Amino acid sequence: MIPPRFEYVKPGDVTEAVRVLGESEEAKVLAGGQSLMPLLRFRLAYPDVVVDLGGLDELRGIRDEGPSLWIGAMTTHYEVVRDPLVEAHCALLAQATGTVADPAVRHRGTLGGSLSHADPAGDLPAVALTLDAEFLVTGPGGQRSIPAAEFFVDYLTTALEPDDVLTAVRIPKWDGWSFHYEKFTRTAQSWAIVGVAAAVRRGDGEIAEARVGLTNMGSTPVRAHGVESAMAGVPAQAEALHDASAGADAETEPPSDVNGQADYRRHLARVLTGRALAKAAGV
Template sequence: MIPAGFDYEVAESVDHALELLRTKEDAKLLAGGHSLIPLMKLRLARPGTLVDIGRLTDLSGVRDGGDHLAIGAMTRHHDLNNDPLAKEHCPLIAYAAGLVGDPQVRHRGTIGGSLAHGDPASDLPTIVLALDAVIVARGAGGERTIDARDFFNGFFDTALAEDEVITEIRVPKVGAAGWSYLKFRQRALDWATVGVAAVVGASNGSIEGARIAFTNMGQTPLRASATEAALAGAPRDAVAAAAEKADEGTDPPSDTWATADFRRHLARVLTARAVEEALSR
């Protein structure tokens, strides 16, 4: 439980962090440390240098960007959970941030760290996928934007390059759409056995633009494409039948908490409940 030796540097700015990533051998960013440090203690990660971006206050907080919210990568889960702009314009992400771990985890962990870590059991990757968010990253070549759909490549694998820093997450405002995030979990652990995020609009009794995403139903967060297609323009009483398709295209793990079959069952049940809850908001 003791990490291998490492050097430690404090980044004074994003540019400084980028320079340290470029010049130090096997350098890794340290944000809240609540995913990286456990990996280091298990010696599953052995960075040569930790580049601490914890003091980059300009990467923290939520800004109104017009049609979207710009959430700084260093925004901690607790602050996102309590942010007035997030609560008003994107209550789904504020609510889900309040379900991450326990208060200690929420006071240290950051949204940028959660996305960069790429754990399919994490909550916020599912939320940004359901919201069609955009991730802003800076590297030696400048800034680029990555759609959430293209960000999660595989198990703990993202589209980020080794020398890139996530600076911001742009989340479209949800407007009049209803939302829900249902997380089935072992209370002792807090991680989702399965989670379902839903953003759903309705007009003249028909469902419009349903966006549904899963936590822990595969190697990455996943969209429930078959259910989304079945709900497009459908009447409200189509929800139960559409939710029966929820596990199509998923590949859930079996572990000590649940078999893959039980996760498939949870995905179908929670999808129906999440869509109904979103429609009632």
Template sequence: MIPAEFEYVAPTSLDEAVSALSRAGEEAKVIAGGQSLMPVLRLRLAAPTTLIDLGRVPDLRGVREDGDTLVIGATTTHHELLHDPLVAQHARLLAEATATVADPQIRHRGTLGGALVHADPAGDLAAPALALDAELVVVGPSGRRSIAAADFFEDYFTTAVQPGEILAEIRIPKHTGWAARYEKFHRAAQQWSIVGVAATVDVDGGTIRQAKVALTNMASVPIRARGVEDALVGQSATADTIRAAAEHATDGTDPMTDGNADAEYRSHLAQVLTRRAVTTATGI
């Protein structure tokens, strides 16, 4: 199908983009890579009066260091994340998850910020952002504000970004030297996750000093597996320890039942994939 008619705006700075969004009002849409928005427009599930393209705003793209924090521009593509040495060194979990997103064509166009703002509970990048304690910086008419990943995702396809605001950057505390693994289960190649597990661990001398685990598609938003984390920290990195910890993967979850899987099956997958992810990350 063909999208409904709209005005197209291509600002060259973030200030211009915020001003354009403010003028256009709530009927406007912001587009980055367009891999989620364009199908919606073509099906006319959305019919914005104005489309604001962030592709020509250079300040929204790239990866840099800021002390103990990794700063990633919102329009940085999946392909760029996969090949960036800073991401590989300081946020390996994000690279692990990004490698599972769709196919190379999608990864060349899709962006980290676009994926996070889209907030699909089956999306693969929200759980790593949550596990890595990311902060998401949005800019609007009232200035800049930071939102913790734990507060950013509010419900299905719903975030804390307010009308008139644009996601500008993602700030991730450096997890240098942490091992990581993202495990997902899907029915066919390149499909959305039925369940995914993002795990990153700090292991020293065979002991798990710190562990962060988050789940994809086990609730309407990504969710931290706190029970798993608590069961791992301070313990020896053994198969028995990991197996027992993985039994807590479903604590506090609210898995859905749909055409892909029922809630009981998703709960089983969460435990299995958690065990796999932590086992692979610890290298046992």
């Protein structure tokens, strides 16, 4: 199909991008294009201006900032998966990113674009929530940061204002923790019917701490706080971890659609949470 007519702008810096966005009520940001371009082709989006961030090298790269990693919003999925800093300090992000779509999409799609799209069936929002990511944003009033717990507002909706640009994501280092991302899909390249981001810290043969984020179990990513509390002191044994995951769906409002009804997703959340925690714990 043919997309609607729009003006195309390729700004020279973030300040120009913010200015152009502020001059239009219907502007859209183009990052990797893996979400926006299909919307344009099917005429599900009607922007009057498309602001292409592809020329802004300042929004690319990964660097060590001591207690955290800085990841530019225009860093591609492929770069995230292969980066040694990500693998060493927050491997959950690399694991989940490696399951996104297919190699072609991972070479073009960007971390910032995926997170800003805020699809609850996307893999990375739940990971950002689990890892306490911080979103660095530039708008007309300057720079500010938004914690992951406040960034995802509703279905395909974030705390970004229309004239904001997500410039980077800052993720704390999770040294001493182990991770696993588990998801269930109809086909290898499909969106997750349910996904689970699990992080555990072991001590003396038991789980000292655990964090669990759920994909596609509501209009935004969800932290399974009940499971996290239940995991403290549980023996690092597969059966015990599965038993402690029985309430994984307690704080969720899963959708019903062609891929599965809400009760089916609740069942998947319980099963996949136990599986993800067991794999993260190495049992």
